[in-house]
Each structure stands twice: as structure tokens, then as C-alpha cells.
Amino acid sequence: MGSMLFLILGAQILTGVMLTMNYTADEQLAVVSVDYIMRDANYGWIIRSLHMGGASMFFALIYMHIARGVYFGAYLKNTHVWYSGLTLYLLSMGVGFLGYVLPWGVMSYWGLTVITNMMTVIPGGARALDWFQGGFVISTVTLKRVFVLHFLLPFVILGLSLAHVLLLHVNxxxxxxxxxxxxxxxxxxxxxxxxxxxxxxLLLAGLVGMTFTFASLTADPLQWQPINKMKTPAVIKPEWYFLYAYAILRSIPHKAGGVFTMFAAIAGIAVFPMISSNENFQSMKACPPARLMFVIWVANFMFLTVIGAQEPTGGWVLAGQFGTILHLSALVMIPMIKADWEFYLFMTAQLDEEESVVNDVKRFLGPRLLSN
Incomplete structure (x- = not known):
């Protein structure tokens, strides 16, 4: 998974640099430049489709990479590798969101509005929001800053990925x-x-197949409509790889509580090394209860992804709250179950060994005691 992520990252940087040659970070010209890339630029539609499909595949690989690390207990092998990987995941989420903004469709604008307004829940957040936007409203200045960050951060991710690999080779x-x-x-x-x-x-075959057959598989139809700042869409939703976090954000009615819970759910895997002991068996192969909890956690992740795409009304809100509780509980329960199960196994083995020693002593000393 890690090597395939490196390949996709390289493809994303290469196609992204090509796209910047024809993209214009301007409120009035962004959509026009994207249309030019798709219709008039030589092979522009292939490059953009590769970039869009590569983003989805990149996050799919990230989630499989994290799930594999949790299942095999990679966080116990080297905590520095685990935390550097978590940092890479958070940076990748930021880059992915910034890239979603650049086409400047309906979902781009309103998604940026929702996410940037989360800054207001922290002290001084309103001033920081004005600074980031370059004014009191989202404008061309904001779009230019989003474009610059989206261009620069992948190179930061590339450098940190190399550090991630170097740390991996320590242990x-x-x-x-x-x-x-x-x-x-x-x-x-x-x-x-x-x-x-x-x-x-296999990865390149899947990416090329997605590019030429299902180029707009994950794209929202509203993303192709021009922005109307006076009309909010009925359902504002990000790309599929952010839907689980968005479902958690919407499940909490309090704004600050929702933002805190969402970030806790995203970065919650950071607690695994903290609440785990020095286990002899890092993998879940020796712990059936932890495997069951892991399967529930993964299924709940998919469940939250479906909820995040729905309108936040009625039973969907209640389902999101249930999924949020289950997600946060699983993050704490998985390492605890592993530690308790291993303690039970070794205590049982120790008791069996002591009982075996006592029986051997009785068999050895029994005839002697009777003869005396």
C-alpha cells in the first residue's frame, strides 16, 4: 500500500503541474479555464480525469493502509512511523479539500464556506478567517490562496513521505x-x-480504467453548475473520502462540539500507541474479539460515508449520532481489547504451567511419601 501511495502521489504531482499551465485562479475565469482544459487543451481531459481519479484512488489506498496498520498493530512497532503517517493523512485531507475548491462549482464554493467558518469556534478565529479570505467574504483573493496552498503542500507531503520511509527502516x-x-x-x-x-x-490498470470509463464517477453534478451566492444548495457535501467526517460534524447540533468531535474522530488513531501496552502479539490474528471490533469499526466507517451523502434530516441525524459514538468507542476499545485478551492468554498459560509443575511434583514425590 505504501509503495502504491508513492506512485499515486507522483502521478498527482505530475498531472497537477500540467493542469496549472492552463488554470486561472480567478472567480470569473476559473470555470472558463476548467472548460478550456476539458474541451480545447491537447489531452487536457485525460490529464484532469487522471488527477480526479488519482485523488479518489489515493484516499482509498490511504484508508486501506491505515486499516492494515491497525489490524497488524503497526503502531506498536514504531510510534514515530505511526505519528508521521497520521500527519501525512491530515495534510492529504487538506490538499484534497483545497483541490475540490479549485473548479469553483457550487459545491466548491459552499464547501469552502462551511469548512472555513469552522475557524470561528476557536478564540480569534473570526480574525483568522478574515485574514485567510483576504476580506470579509470569499473572493478571488481567497481562490488564489487556495490555489497556492494546493500547489505547494504536495511537495511538503512528498518530503514528509520520505521521512516516513526513513523512520520505517529504523525498526x-x-x-x-x-x-x-x-x-x-x-x-x-x-x-x-x-x-x-x-x-x-494493477494500480495503473485501475486508474486508467477509471479515467477512460468512469471519469466523473465520484463527481457531484452540482459541481458543474455556476456559483449562485444567493442560493444555498439543499445538501452540501464534500467528496466521498470526507463524507464520514462530514457525517460526524453534522451529527452534533452544537457548532464547536461538532468541530471538536470531527477532528477527534479523524485524529483518533493517535491514541492507539498511548493506550496500548508492550504486547507480545502485535497483530489481531491472535485476538478474535479485537478482530470482531475491527470489522464493526470498518463497517461503521462505510455506514458514516453513506450518511454523509444524505440530507441531514429525520433518522439520518440519529443514525449519524449512533455512528459517531460507535466510531469513537471503537478507537478506544480496539487496543484495550487486544491488551486484555493477551493478558488473559498469558495468565491462563502461566496458571496451566504452574499447575503442570505441581502435578509433576506430586507424581514424583507421591510414591516416596507413601514408602516413608
Missing amino acids: GSSNPLGLDETNFSVPFHPYYSIKDLAGFA
Whole structure:
């Protein structure tokens, strides 16, 4: 997963640089420049479709990468790798959102309005919001700043990704059994290089297939409509990879509480190394209860993704609140269940060993005591 993420990141940077050659960060010209890329620029539609599909695939790989790390207990191997990965995830969410704004459709404008107004829940947030917007309302100045940040931050992600890999090589990666494999290591080439090349082939085939067949699979139809600042859409929603967080944000009626809960849900995986003990088995393969909780957590993530795309009325709000509680509870319960299960296993094994020793002593001393 990590190597495929590197490949997608490189493709995103390359296609993004190509797109900037024809994009104009201006309220009046942004939509026109996007239309020019799609209709008139040589192979512009392919480059933009690769960029859009690559963003979806990038986040799909991130979520699988995180889920795999949780399942195999990667946070126990090297906490520095875990926290650098979490930082990369947060930066990637920021870059993904900024890129969603650039086409300047209906969802771009109102999504930027919703997200930037979250800054007002912190002390001094209103002043910071005015500073970021370049005024009291979202304007061309805001769009230019979004464009600059979207262009620069991927290079920050690239540099931090290299640091992430360097930290990984300090202690090595985890494994499905979660055991110390120092004495069973194999050379990177040809074993892992061949495996990565096979993954690259599958990834590129999927990306090209999405580009030429389902280029607008994840795009909202409202994103193609011109902005009307006087009319708010009935349902404001981000791209699919942010829907789970958006569902959590909407499930809390209090503004500050919703923002805090959303960030807690996004960065909640940071607590895994904090509340975990030095477990002998890092992986969940030795812990059926934790596996069950993991499956519930993943299913609930998909459930929240569906809820985030719905209109926040009636039962959807209640379902979002239930999903939010379950998501936050799972973040705490998964490492605790693993630790308790391992303690139970080792205590049971220790008691069995002590009982076996006592029985051996009785068998050895029994005849002697009777003869005496």
C-alpha cells in the first residue's frame, strides 16, 4: 500500500503541474479555464480525469493502509512511523479539500464556506478567517490562496513521505503475525520489488480504467453548475473520502462540539500507541474479539460515508449520532481489547504451567511419601 501511495502521489504531482499551465485562479475565469482544459487543451481531459481519479484512488489506498496498520498493530512497532503517517493523512485531507475548491462549482464554493467558518469556534478565529479570505467574504483573493496552498503542500507531503520511509527502516515494518521477524528477514530485491511492480501494474490498470470509463464517477453534478451566492444548495457535501467526517460534524447540533468531535474522530488513531501496552502479539490474528471490533469499526466507517451523502434530516441525524459514538468507542476499545485478551492468554498459560509443575511434583514425590 505504501509503495502504491508513492506512485499515486507522483502521478498527482505530475498531472497537477500540467493542469496549472492552463488554470486561472480567478472567480470569473476559473470555470472558463476548467472548460478550456476539458474541451480545447491537447489531452487536457485525460490529464484532469487522471488527477480526479488519482485523488479518489489515493484516499482509498490511504484508508486501506491505515486499516492494515491497525489490524497488524503497526503502531506498536514504531510510534514515530505511526505519528508521521497520521500527519501525512491530515495534510492529504487538506490538499484534497483545497483541490475540490479549485473548479469553483457550487459545491466548491459552499464547501469552502462551511469548512472555513469552522475557524470561528476557536478564540480569534473570526480574525483568522478574515485574514485567510483576504476580506470579509470569499473572493478571488481567497481562490488564489487556495490555489497556492494546493500547489505547494504536495511537495511538503512528498518530503514528509520520505521521512516516513526513513523512520520505517529504523525498526522495520510489522508483519501479519505481529512477531519479531529480525532473524527471518529477506532481501528487498527481488522479493518485495517484484511484489511492488505487480501492485503498480494493477494500480495503473485501475486508474486508467477509471479515467477512460468512469471519469466523473465520484463527481457531484452540482459541481458543474455556476456559483449562485444567493442560493444555498439543499445538501452540501464534500467528496466521498470526507463524507464520514462530514457525517460526524453534522451529527452534533452544537457548532464547536461538532468541530471538536470531527477532528477527534479523524485524529483518533493517535491514541492507539498511548493506550496500548508492550504486547507480545502485535497483530489481531491472535485476538478474535479485537478482530470482531475491527470489522464493526470498518463497517461503521462505510455506514458514516453513506450518511454523509444524505440530507441531514429525520433518522439520518440519529443514525449519524449512533455512528459517531460507535466510531469513537471503537478507537478506544480496539487496543484495550487486544491488551486484555493477551493478558488473559498469558495468565491462563502461566496458571496451566504452574499447575503442570505441581502435578509433576506430586507424581514424583507421591510414591516416596507413601514408602516413608
